[in-house]
Amino acid sequence: MNLDRLYILKELEESDLLDNFSCKDDEIDFFFKNLALTNQKVKISKIHVLSDKINHKTIAFISLSASQLNTGDARFFGIDKIPVILLGRLGVDSNYQGKDLGGFLIKIALEKAFEASTIVACRLLLVETSKDMKDYYLKKVNMGFEWFRDKKQFSTLYIDLLKYEKYR
Numbered sequence: 001m002n003l004d005r006l007y008i009l010k011e012l013e014e015s016d017l018l019d020n021f022s023c024k025d026d027e028i029d030f031f032f033k034n035l036a037l038t039n040q041k042v043k044i045s046k047i048h049v050l051s052d053k054i055n056h057k058t059i060a061f062i063s064l065s066a067s068q069l070n071t072g073d074a075r076f077f078g079i080d081k082i083p084v085i086l087l088g089r090l091g092v093d094s095n096y097q098g099k100d101l102g103g104f105l106i107k108i109a110l111e112k113a114f115e116a117s118t119i120v121a122c123r124l125l126l127v128e129t130s131k132d133m134k135d136y137y138l139k140k141v142n143m144g145f146e147w148f149r150d151k152k153q154f155s156t157l158y159i160d161l162l163k164y165e166k167y168r
């Protein structure tokens with residue numbers, strides 16, 4: 001499906017109406033409605049949103065930030081601190097779930113992380129997600145996510161941007 005025909009991809013703006021957005025995850029909804037714009041203004045997160053071309057509703061978002069993965073040892077790439085782009089939060093309005101918009105936004109995140117790595121070095125697109133979302137990234141999102149570790153209730157997964165550069 002050609003998603004560009006139906007949806008507009010843009011940065012979150014003050015004028016975007018978020019009141020009716022719900023991805024059915026309270027913590028993610030709270031972040032999007034209350035913190036996302038402020039975080040973007042102070043350059044803590046960059047928020048990319050999709051809006052519906054017909055009804056102008058904001059229907060999905062993804063947040064990206066520069067970050068660092070502390071591996072605690074040098075087994076991973078021979079260093080213990082790896083510069084990364086963090087895929088922070090992702091939400092798709094429940095009325096629009098199951099249409100591959102999550103996958104579409106993750107692909108956008110991957111392209112943007114790669115683009116960023118051509119200016120400021122970063123090696124991974126990283127996601128720290130709940131263990132029950134692990135299969136979504138590893139099996140459903142078919143973009144080369146690899147498992148790094150599980151810690152408490154979270155899983156850390158990544159796409160190696162060096163590999164992506166070779167095979168994109």
Ligand SMILES: CC(C)(COP(=O)(O)OP(=O)(O)OC[C@H]1O[C@@H](n2cnc3c(N)ncnc32)[C@H](O)[C@@H]1OP(=O)(O)O)[C@@H](O)C(=O)NCCC(=O)NCCS
Nearest residue numbers: 023025090091092097098099100101102103132133135136
């Ligand atoms: C997770 C989320 C972003 C997926 O968005 P989406 O646009 O519906 O996703 P896609 O259409 O690309 O993929 C849907 C598929 O993923 C599967 N999926 C959704 N959540 C899953 C999970 N936790 N584990 C495994 N698969 C999952 C669905 O069953 C569906 O599978 P199907 O295509 O075989 O029917 C969306 O469901 C959402 O906003 N959820 C609440 C917030 C959240 O959990 N965010 C992620 C935190 S990092």
